Amino acid sequence: MARIDDVVTRILRVKLRSGVFDAPKPSAREHAGSTESLRARELARDAVRKSQVLLKNNGNVLPLARDSKVLVVGKSADSMQNQTGGWTLTWQGTGNTNDDFPVGTTILGGLREVLGTGNVTFSETGDVDPAGFDAVIAVIGETPYAEGVDDLTRRTLELARLQPADIAVLDKVSGKGTLVVTVLVSGRPLHVNRELNRSDAFVAAWLPGTEGGGVADLLVRGPNRGRGFTGSLSYSWPRSACQTPLNPGMDGYDPLFGLGYGLRDGQTGSVPTLDEASPGYSCGGGGGGNADEDLEVFVRQDVAPYKSFLGSPDNWGGTEIGPDLTEAHSSISVVPADVNVQGDALKTTWTGAGPGQVYLQNPAGGTDLRPYLNADSAVVFDVVIHQPPANRTVLGVHCGYPCMSEVAATTLFQGLPVGVKSTVKIPVDCFAAVGLDLENVNTPFLVYTDGPFQASFANVRWVPKAAADPDATPCSELT
Numbered sequence: 001m002a003r004i005d006d007v008v009t010r011i012l013r014v015k016l017r018s019g020v021f022d023a024p025k026p027s028a029r030e031h032a033g034s035t036e037s038l039r040a041r042e043l044a045r046d047a048v049r050k051s052q053v054l055l056k057n058n059g060n061v062l063p064l065a066r067d068s069k070v071l072v073v074g075k076s077a078d079s080m081q082n083q084t085g086g087w088t089l090t091w092q093g094t095g096n097t098n099d100d101f102p103v104g105t106t107i108l109g110g111l112r113e114v115l116g117t118g119n120v121t122f123s124e125t126g127d128v129d130p131a132g133f134d135a136v137i138a139v140i141g142e143t144p145y146a147e148g149v150d151d152l153t154r155r156t157l158e159l160a161r162l163q164p165a166d167i168a169v170l171d172k173v174s175g176k177g178t179l180v181v182t183v184l185v186s187g188r189p190l191h192v193n194r195e196l197n198r199s200d201a202f203v204a205a206w207l208p209g210t211e212g213g214g215v216a217d218l219l220v221r222g223p224n225r226g227r228g229f230t231g232s233l234s235y236s237w238p239r240s241a242c243q244t245p246l247n248p249g250m251d252g253y254d255p256l257f258g259l260g261y262g263l264r265d266g267q268t269g270s271v272p273t274l275d276e277a278s279p280g281y282s283c284g285g286g287g288g289g290n291a292d293e294d295l296e297v298f299v300r301q302d303v304a305p306y307k308s309f310l311g312s313p314d315n316w317g318g319t320e321i322g323p324d325l326t327e328a329h330s331s332i333s334v335v336p337a338d339v340n341v342q343g344d345a346l347k348t349t350w351t352g353a354g355p356g357q358v359y360l361q362n363p364a365g366g367t368d369l370r371p372y373l374n375a376d377s378a379v380v381f382d383v384v385i386h387q388p389p390a391n392r393t394v395l396g397v398h399c400g401y402p403c404m405s406e407v408a409a410t411t412l413f414q415g416l417p418v419g420v421k422s423t424v425k426i427p428v429d430c431f432a433a434v435g436l437d438l439e440n441v442n443t444p445f446l447v448y449t450d451g452p453f454q455a456s457f458a459n460v461r462w463v464p465k466a467a468a469d470p471d472a473t474p475c476s477e478l479t
Contacts, residue, residue: 044211045224052215056269056271058271064221066222072122080097080101083210085187104211107208126138139183155283167195179201181219185205233261233262236255239254295369296460307321312331312356313330338456345382362442378425379445380461384456386454397445399440425467429475433475
Protein backbone atom coordinates (compact mmCIF):
# COMPACT_ATOMS: atom_id res chain seq x y z
CA MET A 1 0.00 0.00 0.00
CA ALA A 2 2.88 2.38 0.71
CA ARG A 3 4.19 1.84 -2.82
CA ILE A 4 0.76 2.47 -4.32
CA ASP A 5 0.37 5.64 -2.24
CA ASP A 6 3.76 6.85 -3.47
CA VAL A 7 2.85 6.29 -7.13
CA VAL A 8 -0.54 7.98 -6.80
CA THR A 9 1.06 10.94 -5.01
CA ARG A 10 3.49 11.44 -7.90
CA ILE A 11 0.65 11.38 -10.44
CA LEU A 12 -1.44 13.87 -8.45
CA ARG A 13 1.59 16.15 -7.98
CA VAL A 14 2.12 16.37 -11.75
CA LYS A 15 -1.57 17.09 -12.34
CA LEU A 16 -1.61 19.81 -9.68
CA ARG A 17 1.49 21.50 -11.08
CA SER A 18 0.09 21.41 -14.61
CA GLY A 19 -3.13 23.13 -13.53
CA VAL A 20 -5.50 20.27 -14.29
CA PHE A 21 -7.42 20.82 -11.06
CA ASP A 22 -7.66 24.57 -11.58
CA ALA A 23 -9.61 24.22 -14.84
CA PRO A 24 -13.40 24.00 -14.87
CA LYS A 25 -15.01 20.64 -15.49
CA PRO A 26 -15.00 19.61 -19.19
CA SER A 27 -18.69 20.34 -19.68
CA ALA A 28 -18.10 23.95 -18.61
CA ARG A 29 -15.10 24.61 -20.86
CA GLU A 30 -14.98 26.56 -24.12
CA HIS A 31 -16.58 24.76 -27.09
CA ALA A 32 -18.23 22.15 -24.86
CA GLY A 33 -21.47 21.00 -26.48
CA SER A 34 -20.79 22.95 -29.67
CA THR A 35 -21.78 20.98 -32.77
CA GLU A 36 -19.48 23.17 -34.88
CA SER A 37 -16.53 22.05 -32.79
CA LEU A 38 -17.12 18.36 -33.34
CA ARG A 39 -14.44 17.97 -36.00
CA ALA A 40 -13.13 14.62 -34.78
CA ARG A 41 -13.72 12.74 -38.03
CA GLU A 42 -12.19 15.46 -40.18
CA LEU A 43 -9.13 15.66 -37.94
CA ALA A 44 -8.80 11.88 -37.81
CA ARG A 45 -8.96 11.59 -41.60
CA ASP A 46 -6.28 14.26 -41.94
CA ALA A 47 -4.10 12.43 -39.41
CA VAL A 48 -4.43 9.27 -41.48
CA ARG A 49 -3.35 11.11 -44.63
CA LYS A 50 -0.29 12.52 -42.88
CA SER A 51 0.77 9.17 -41.39
CA GLN A 52 0.81 7.07 -44.58
CA VAL A 53 4.33 6.15 -45.70
CA LEU A 54 4.99 5.44 -49.36
CA LEU A 55 7.71 2.77 -49.51
CA LYS A 56 7.64 1.91 -53.21
CA ASN A 57 6.20 3.65 -56.26
CA ASN A 58 7.92 2.11 -59.26
CA GLY A 59 6.81 3.81 -62.44
CA ASN A 60 5.01 6.54 -60.48
CA VAL A 61 1.91 4.34 -60.21
CA LEU A 62 0.46 6.52 -57.45
CA PRO A 63 -1.67 8.49 -57.33
CA LEU A 64 -4.26 6.77 -59.52
CA ALA A 65 -6.48 8.77 -61.85
CA ARG A 66 -9.89 9.79 -60.50
CA ASP A 67 -11.65 7.69 -63.14
CA SER A 68 -9.63 4.52 -62.49
CA LYS A 69 -11.44 1.20 -62.44
CA VAL A 70 -9.95 -0.89 -59.63
CA LEU A 71 -10.18 -4.39 -58.20
CA VAL A 72 -9.84 -4.32 -54.39
CA VAL A 73 -8.65 -7.50 -52.67
CA GLY A 74 -7.42 -8.60 -49.26
CA LYS A 75 -8.86 -9.34 -45.85
CA SER A 76 -8.20 -5.86 -44.45
CA ALA A 77 -9.95 -3.87 -47.19
CA ASP A 78 -13.34 -3.97 -45.51
CA SER A 79 -12.39 -4.69 -41.89
CA MET A 80 -12.77 -2.09 -39.15
CA GLN A 81 -11.37 -4.69 -36.77
CA ASN A 82 -8.06 -4.88 -38.63
CA GLN A 83 -7.91 -1.10 -39.19
CA THR A 84 -8.35 -0.26 -35.52
CA GLY A 85 -6.20 -3.02 -33.97
CA GLY A 86 -5.79 -3.84 -30.30
CA TRP A 87 -7.23 -1.93 -27.35
CA THR A 88 -10.31 -1.10 -29.43
CA LEU A 89 -13.59 -1.89 -27.64
CA THR A 90 -11.90 -5.03 -26.26
CA TRP A 91 -8.43 -5.67 -24.85
CA GLN A 92 -7.04 -7.46 -27.90
CA GLY A 93 -9.39 -5.72 -30.34
CA THR A 94 -10.74 -9.07 -31.51
CA GLY A 95 -14.35 -10.05 -32.02
CA ASN A 96 -15.40 -6.64 -33.36
CA THR A 97 -17.39 -6.22 -36.56
CA ASN A 98 -17.95 -3.29 -38.90
CA ASP A 99 -21.35 -2.79 -37.26
CA ASP A 100 -19.58 -1.84 -34.02
CA PHE A 101 -18.28 1.31 -35.79
CA PRO A 102 -21.47 2.83 -37.26
CA VAL A 103 -19.83 6.12 -38.30
CA GLY A 104 -16.48 4.68 -39.36
CA THR A 105 -15.22 4.11 -42.90
CA THR A 106 -13.21 1.14 -44.09
CA ILE A 107 -10.50 1.54 -46.71
CA LEU A 108 -12.87 -0.10 -49.20
CA GLY A 109 -15.56 2.40 -48.24
CA GLY A 110 -13.11 5.26 -48.73
CA LEU A 111 -12.17 4.00 -52.19
CA ARG A 112 -15.84 3.85 -53.14
CA GLU A 113 -16.19 7.46 -51.98
CA VAL A 114 -13.30 8.84 -54.03
CA LEU A 115 -13.63 6.63 -57.14
CA GLY A 116 -17.35 5.99 -57.20
CA THR A 117 -18.99 2.71 -56.33
CA GLY A 118 -19.25 1.69 -59.98
CA ASN A 119 -15.48 1.83 -60.41
CA VAL A 120 -14.68 -0.41 -57.46
CA THR A 121 -14.99 -4.22 -57.51
CA PHE A 122 -14.26 -6.08 -54.27
CA SER A 123 -13.07 -9.68 -53.90
CA GLU A 124 -11.52 -10.39 -50.51
CA THR A 125 -9.79 -13.57 -51.70
CA GLY A 126 -8.78 -12.22 -55.09
CA ASP A 127 -10.82 -14.70 -57.09
CA VAL A 128 -11.53 -12.19 -59.88
CA ASP A 129 -9.48 -11.90 -63.06
CA PRO A 130 -7.59 -8.57 -62.80
CA ALA A 131 -7.61 -8.13 -66.56
CA GLY A 132 -9.62 -5.11 -67.60
CA PHE A 133 -8.94 -3.15 -64.41
CA ASP A 134 -6.60 -0.16 -64.28
CA ALA A 135 -5.14 -1.37 -61.01
CA VAL A 136 -5.48 -3.89 -58.22
CA ILE A 137 -5.46 -2.48 -54.68
CA ALA A 138 -4.51 -5.20 -52.20
CA VAL A 139 -5.18 -4.31 -48.56
CA ILE A 140 -3.32 -6.82 -46.39
CA GLY A 141 -1.64 -7.02 -43.00
CA GLU A 142 -1.99 -7.97 -39.38
CA THR A 143 -5.06 -8.93 -37.40
CA PRO A 144 -5.66 -7.22 -34.02
CA TYR A 145 -3.50 -7.82 -30.97
CA ALA A 146 -2.34 -6.02 -27.85
CA GLU A 147 0.58 -6.67 -25.54
CA GLY A 148 1.65 -10.24 -24.81
CA VAL A 149 -0.62 -12.20 -27.10
CA ASP A 150 1.19 -11.43 -30.34
CA ASP A 151 4.69 -10.69 -29.08
CA LEU A 152 7.03 -12.07 -31.73
CA THR A 153 9.87 -12.92 -29.30
CA ARG A 154 12.03 -15.31 -31.36
CA ARG A 155 9.57 -15.66 -34.19
CA THR A 156 10.16 -14.42 -37.69
CA LEU A 157 9.17 -10.93 -38.80
CA GLU A 158 8.09 -12.44 -42.12
CA LEU A 159 4.52 -11.43 -42.96
CA ALA A 160 4.11 -14.35 -45.35
CA ARG A 161 4.60 -16.69 -42.36
CA LEU A 162 2.52 -14.67 -39.93
CA GLN A 163 -0.35 -14.01 -42.36
CA PRO A 164 -0.14 -16.63 -45.14
CA ALA A 165 -3.53 -15.66 -46.61
CA ASP A 166 -2.07 -12.32 -47.70
CA ILE A 167 0.68 -13.66 -49.93
CA ALA A 168 -1.84 -16.14 -51.37
CA VAL A 169 -4.06 -13.21 -52.45
CA LEU A 170 -1.15 -11.33 -53.97
CA ASP A 171 -0.06 -14.42 -55.89
CA LYS A 172 -3.51 -14.52 -57.50
CA VAL A 173 -3.41 -10.96 -58.83
CA SER A 174 0.26 -10.12 -59.46
CA GLY A 175 2.08 -10.79 -62.69
CA LYS A 176 -1.16 -10.67 -64.69
CA GLY A 177 -0.46 -7.44 -66.56
CA THR A 178 -2.40 -5.19 -64.17
CA LEU A 179 -0.67 -2.75 -61.80
CA VAL A 180 -0.74 -3.85 -58.15
CA VAL A 181 -0.88 -1.32 -55.32
CA THR A 182 -0.45 -2.89 -51.88
CA VAL A 183 -1.57 -1.24 -48.65
CA LEU A 184 -0.12 -2.83 -45.50
CA VAL A 185 -2.18 -2.45 -42.31
CA SER A 186 0.09 -3.24 -39.35
CA GLY A 187 1.18 -2.17 -35.91
CA ARG A 188 4.90 -2.53 -36.69
CA PRO A 189 7.42 -2.85 -39.54
CA LEU A 190 7.57 -6.40 -40.88
CA HIS A 191 9.61 -8.37 -43.39
CA VAL A 192 7.55 -7.95 -46.56
CA ASN A 193 10.08 -8.63 -49.32
CA ARG A 194 7.79 -11.16 -50.99
CA GLU A 195 4.87 -8.75 -50.87
CA LEU A 196 7.00 -5.85 -52.16
CA ASN A 197 8.19 -7.97 -55.09
CA ARG A 198 4.58 -8.56 -56.12
CA SER A 199 3.64 -4.87 -55.92
CA ASP A 200 4.26 -1.90 -58.19
CA ALA A 201 3.51 0.47 -55.31
CA PHE A 202 3.52 -0.21 -51.58
CA VAL A 203 2.09 1.88 -48.73
CA ALA A 204 2.64 1.38 -44.99
CA ALA A 205 -0.75 2.40 -43.63
CA TRP A 206 -0.13 1.44 -39.98
CA LEU A 207 -3.48 1.30 -38.11
CA PRO A 208 -5.63 4.02 -39.69
CA GLY A 209 -8.43 3.61 -37.18
CA THR A 210 -11.98 4.45 -38.17
CA GLU A 211 -11.12 6.80 -41.05
CA GLY A 212 -10.13 4.52 -43.91
CA GLY A 213 -11.03 7.33 -46.28
CA GLY A 214 -7.73 8.97 -45.36
CA VAL A 215 -5.90 6.06 -46.98
CA ALA A 216 -8.03 6.27 -50.11
CA ASP A 217 -7.40 10.02 -50.39
CA LEU A 218 -3.68 9.44 -51.04
CA LEU A 219 -4.13 6.54 -53.44
CA VAL A 220 -6.26 8.57 -55.87
CA ARG A 221 -5.82 12.04 -57.36
CA GLY A 222 -8.31 14.44 -55.89
CA PRO A 223 -8.96 17.52 -53.79
CA ASN A 224 -8.44 15.72 -50.46
CA ARG A 225 -4.82 14.72 -51.12
CA GLY A 226 -3.33 17.95 -49.77
CA ARG A 227 0.43 17.75 -50.37
CA GLY A 228 0.19 14.02 -51.11
CA PHE A 229 2.41 11.56 -49.26
CA THR A 230 4.29 13.29 -46.42
CA GLY A 231 4.73 10.48 -43.90
CA SER A 232 8.15 9.14 -42.87
CA LEU A 233 9.17 5.97 -41.07
CA SER A 234 9.45 6.29 -37.31
CA TYR A 235 11.09 2.84 -37.23
CA SER A 236 13.66 1.24 -39.50
CA TRP A 237 12.25 -1.38 -41.87
CA PRO A 238 13.88 -4.85 -41.81
CA ARG A 239 15.77 -6.20 -44.80
CA SER A 240 15.66 -9.79 -43.52
CA ALA A 241 13.17 -11.81 -41.48
CA CYS A 242 15.24 -12.00 -38.29
CA GLN A 243 16.74 -8.49 -38.38
CA THR A 244 15.85 -7.23 -34.94
CA PRO A 245 16.68 -5.10 -33.06
CA LEU A 246 17.31 -2.61 -35.86
CA ASN A 247 18.33 0.80 -34.61
CA PRO A 248 20.46 3.55 -36.20
CA GLY A 249 24.01 3.59 -34.86
CA MET A 250 24.11 -0.07 -33.92
CA ASP A 251 26.81 -2.30 -35.39
CA GLY A 252 25.82 -3.72 -38.76
CA TYR A 253 22.85 -1.36 -39.16
CA ASP A 254 21.57 -2.24 -42.64
CA PRO A 255 17.81 -1.67 -42.99
CA LEU A 256 15.77 -2.07 -46.13
CA PHE A 257 14.29 1.37 -45.48
CA GLY A 258 16.00 3.54 -42.88
CA LEU A 259 14.57 5.70 -40.13
CA GLY A 260 12.87 8.73 -41.71
CA TYR A 261 12.41 7.13 -45.13
CA GLY A 262 9.29 8.01 -47.06
CA LEU A 263 8.73 8.77 -50.72
CA ARG A 264 6.92 11.88 -51.88
CA ASP A 265 4.73 12.33 -54.94
CA GLY A 266 6.87 12.00 -58.05
CA GLN A 267 9.51 9.85 -56.34
CA THR A 268 9.68 6.16 -57.25
CA GLY A 269 12.28 4.78 -54.87
CA SER A 270 13.14 2.32 -57.68
CA VAL A 271 12.92 -0.64 -55.29
CA PRO A 272 14.61 -3.63 -57.00
CA THR A 273 13.61 -7.29 -56.74
CA LEU A 274 14.31 -8.26 -53.14
CA ASP A 275 15.69 -11.42 -51.54
CA GLU A 276 12.85 -13.74 -50.49
CA ALA A 277 14.94 -16.13 -48.38
CA SER A 278 13.03 -17.35 -45.31
CA PRO A 279 14.35 -18.75 -42.03
CA GLY A 280 11.02 -20.48 -41.32
CA TYR A 281 8.93 -19.60 -38.29
CA SER A 282 11.70 -19.23 -35.74
CA CYS A 283 14.66 -16.90 -35.46
CA GLY A 284 16.07 -18.82 -32.53
CA GLY A 285 17.88 -21.57 -34.40
CA GLY A 286 17.03 -25.21 -34.79
CA GLY A 287 16.80 -26.00 -31.11
CA GLY A 288 18.96 -29.12 -31.08
CA GLY A 289 18.02 -30.79 -34.32
CA ASN A 290 15.00 -32.99 -34.96
CA ALA A 291 12.85 -34.86 -32.47
CA ASP A 292 12.84 -38.61 -33.11
CA GLU A 293 10.38 -39.90 -30.50
CA ASP A 294 6.87 -39.07 -29.37
CA LEU A 295 6.33 -36.51 -26.64
CA GLU A 296 3.61 -38.18 -24.55
CA VAL A 297 1.43 -35.72 -22.65
CA PHE A 298 -1.61 -37.76 -21.55
CA VAL A 299 -1.69 -41.53 -22.02
CA ARG A 300 -4.35 -43.10 -19.76
CA GLN A 301 -3.24 -40.56 -17.19
CA ASP A 302 -1.06 -37.47 -16.95
CA VAL A 303 2.49 -38.05 -18.19
CA ALA A 304 4.99 -36.18 -16.02
CA PRO A 305 5.80 -33.33 -15.96
CA TYR A 306 2.37 -32.55 -17.44
CA LYS A 307 -0.81 -32.37 -15.38
CA SER A 308 -4.42 -31.98 -16.49
CA PHE A 309 -6.46 -28.92 -15.47
CA LEU A 310 -9.85 -27.28 -15.83
CA GLY A 311 -10.15 -23.53 -16.30
CA SER A 312 -13.25 -21.32 -16.28
CA PRO A 313 -14.52 -18.13 -14.64
CA ASP A 314 -14.67 -20.22 -11.46
CA ASN A 315 -10.85 -20.45 -11.55
CA TRP A 316 -8.95 -19.36 -14.65
CA GLY A 317 -5.76 -20.11 -12.74
CA GLY A 318 -6.58 -23.79 -13.21
CA THR A 319 -7.95 -26.58 -11.02
CA GLU A 320 -5.89 -29.75 -11.21
CA ILE A 321 -8.03 -32.71 -12.27
CA GLY A 322 -5.99 -35.33 -10.47
CA PRO A 323 -5.51 -39.10 -10.88
CA ASP A 324 -9.22 -39.97 -10.57
CA LEU A 325 -9.87 -37.87 -13.72
CA THR A 326 -12.84 -36.21 -12.03
CA GLU A 327 -13.35 -32.50 -11.47
CA ALA A 328 -16.10 -29.94 -12.00
CA HIS A 329 -16.67 -26.22 -12.39
CA SER A 330 -20.05 -24.62 -12.95
CA SER A 331 -19.59 -24.51 -16.76
CA ILE A 332 -17.23 -27.45 -17.38
CA SER A 333 -16.66 -30.88 -15.83
CA VAL A 334 -14.52 -33.97 -16.42
CA VAL A 335 -15.04 -37.66 -15.65
CA PRO A 336 -13.11 -40.73 -16.84
CA ALA A 337 -14.30 -42.48 -20.01
CA ASP A 338 -13.28 -45.25 -22.41
CA VAL A 339 -11.76 -44.46 -25.80
CA ASN A 340 -9.01 -47.03 -26.42
CA VAL A 341 -9.05 -48.94 -23.12
CA GLN A 342 -11.03 -48.69 -19.92
CA GLY A 343 -10.88 -45.28 -18.25
CA ASP A 344 -8.18 -43.85 -20.52
CA ALA A 345 -9.93 -40.60 -21.49
CA LEU A 346 -10.97 -37.22 -20.12
CA LYS A 347 -14.69 -37.00 -20.89
CA THR A 348 -15.24 -33.27 -20.86
CA THR A 349 -18.64 -31.60 -20.75
CA TRP A 350 -19.20 -27.92 -21.39
CA THR A 351 -22.71 -27.09 -20.18
CA GLY A 352 -23.07 -23.83 -22.08
CA ALA A 353 -23.38 -21.86 -18.84
CA GLY A 354 -20.11 -20.07 -19.65
CA PRO A 355 -16.66 -20.52 -21.17
CA GLY A 356 -14.26 -23.21 -20.06
CA GLN A 357 -11.13 -25.08 -21.06
CA VAL A 358 -9.47 -28.41 -20.40
CA TYR A 359 -5.71 -28.42 -20.78
CA LEU A 360 -2.45 -30.22 -20.06
CA GLN A 361 0.33 -28.12 -18.57
CA ASN A 362 3.75 -28.35 -16.98
CA PRO A 363 3.36 -26.35 -13.73
CA ALA A 364 7.13 -25.90 -13.51
CA GLY A 365 7.30 -23.85 -16.72
CA GLY A 366 8.13 -24.09 -20.39
CA THR A 367 10.18 -26.55 -22.43
CA ASP A 368 12.08 -26.09 -25.69
CA LEU A 369 10.02 -28.02 -28.24
CA ARG A 370 11.64 -26.58 -31.38
CA PRO A 371 12.95 -30.05 -32.33
CA TYR A 372 9.33 -31.08 -32.91
CA LEU A 373 8.79 -28.23 -35.35
CA ASN A 374 12.01 -29.19 -37.11
CA ALA A 375 10.79 -32.81 -37.35
CA ASP A 376 7.51 -31.84 -39.05
CA SER A 377 5.54 -33.04 -36.03
CA ALA A 378 1.84 -32.91 -35.26
CA VAL A 379 -0.19 -32.63 -32.07
CA VAL A 380 -2.03 -35.96 -32.15
CA PHE A 381 -4.93 -37.12 -29.98
CA ASP A 382 -7.81 -39.59 -30.02
CA VAL A 383 -11.29 -38.22 -29.47
CA VAL A 384 -14.88 -39.38 -29.30
CA ILE A 385 -17.43 -36.65 -29.98
CA HIS A 386 -20.58 -37.09 -27.88
CA GLN A 387 -22.11 -33.67 -28.66
CA PRO A 388 -20.54 -31.40 -31.32
CA PRO A 389 -19.67 -27.86 -30.24
CA ALA A 390 -22.35 -25.23 -30.67
CA ASN A 391 -20.11 -22.17 -30.33
CA ARG A 392 -16.61 -21.04 -31.19
CA THR A 393 -14.09 -23.71 -30.21
CA VAL A 394 -10.30 -23.57 -30.37
CA LEU A 395 -7.32 -25.85 -29.91
CA GLY A 396 -4.45 -24.10 -28.19
CA VAL A 397 -0.80 -24.47 -27.29
CA HIS A 398 0.61 -21.98 -24.77
CA CYS A 399 4.07 -20.71 -23.97
CA GLY A 400 3.29 -19.05 -20.63
CA TYR A 401 0.23 -16.77 -20.65
CA PRO A 402 -0.23 -14.39 -22.39
CA CYS A 403 2.19 -16.05 -24.82
CA MET A 404 -0.06 -18.50 -26.65
CA SER A 405 -1.36 -19.69 -29.98
CA GLU A 406 -4.67 -21.15 -31.02
CA VAL A 407 -6.32 -22.55 -34.13
CA ALA A 408 -10.02 -22.62 -34.95
CA ALA A 409 -11.46 -26.07 -34.26
CA THR A 410 -15.23 -25.55 -34.36
CA THR A 411 -15.64 -26.94 -37.87
CA LEU A 412 -13.07 -29.66 -37.20
CA PHE A 413 -14.99 -31.10 -34.24
CA GLN A 414 -18.37 -30.58 -35.88
CA GLY A 415 -17.19 -32.65 -38.83
CA LEU A 416 -16.10 -35.68 -36.83
CA PRO A 417 -18.49 -38.64 -36.49
CA VAL A 418 -20.47 -38.80 -33.25
CA GLY A 419 -19.97 -41.73 -30.91
CA VAL A 420 -16.90 -43.29 -32.55
CA LYS A 421 -13.19 -42.76 -32.09
CA SER A 422 -11.33 -40.39 -34.39
CA THR A 423 -7.63 -39.56 -34.41
CA VAL A 424 -6.84 -35.89 -34.99
CA LYS A 425 -3.44 -34.65 -36.20
CA ILE A 426 -2.73 -30.91 -36.10
CA PRO A 427 0.67 -29.87 -37.56
CA VAL A 428 2.84 -28.01 -35.08
CA ASP A 429 3.43 -25.61 -37.99
CA CYS A 430 -0.15 -24.39 -37.57
CA PHE A 431 0.56 -23.19 -34.03
CA ALA A 432 3.95 -21.74 -34.94
CA ALA A 433 2.28 -19.71 -37.67
CA VAL A 434 -0.04 -17.96 -35.20
CA GLY A 435 2.36 -17.01 -32.47
CA LEU A 436 3.74 -19.99 -30.59
CA ASP A 437 7.18 -19.53 -29.03
CA LEU A 438 8.34 -23.13 -29.36
CA GLU A 439 11.33 -22.54 -27.14
CA ASN A 440 9.08 -22.11 -24.11
CA VAL A 441 6.02 -24.38 -24.38
CA ASN A 442 4.34 -25.04 -21.04
CA THR A 443 0.87 -26.11 -22.28
CA PRO A 444 1.10 -28.54 -25.21
CA PHE A 445 -2.65 -29.17 -25.43
CA LEU A 446 -5.75 -27.09 -24.67
CA VAL A 447 -9.39 -27.14 -25.80
CA TYR A 448 -11.58 -24.10 -25.17
CA THR A 449 -15.19 -23.30 -26.01
CA ASP A 450 -17.91 -21.04 -24.65
CA GLY A 451 -20.97 -23.11 -25.55
CA PRO A 452 -22.32 -26.66 -25.14
CA PHE A 453 -19.86 -29.38 -26.17
CA GLN A 454 -19.03 -32.89 -24.97
CA ALA A 455 -16.05 -35.00 -26.03
CA SER A 456 -13.64 -37.59 -24.63
CA PHE A 457 -9.92 -36.90 -25.19
CA ALA A 458 -7.25 -39.60 -24.95
CA ASN A 459 -3.71 -40.48 -25.97
CA VAL A 460 -2.46 -36.90 -26.37
CA ARG A 461 1.07 -36.67 -27.78
CA TRP A 462 3.37 -34.78 -30.17
CA VAL A 463 4.48 -37.12 -32.96
CA PRO A 464 7.47 -36.45 -35.28
CA LYS A 465 6.72 -36.56 -39.03
CA ALA A 466 2.97 -36.89 -38.39
CA ALA A 467 2.28 -33.51 -40.03
CA ALA A 468 3.12 -35.17 -43.35
CA ASP A 469 0.54 -37.94 -42.87
CA PRO A 470 -2.29 -37.91 -45.42
CA ASP A 471 -4.88 -37.60 -42.64
CA ALA A 472 -3.22 -34.59 -40.95
CA THR A 473 -5.48 -31.53 -40.92
CA PRO A 474 -4.19 -28.73 -43.19
CA CYS A 475 -3.56 -25.44 -41.44
CA SER A 476 -5.79 -23.74 -44.01
CA GLU A 477 -8.79 -25.54 -42.49
CA LEU A 478 -8.03 -24.17 -39.01
CA THR A 479 -8.22 -20.41 -39.59
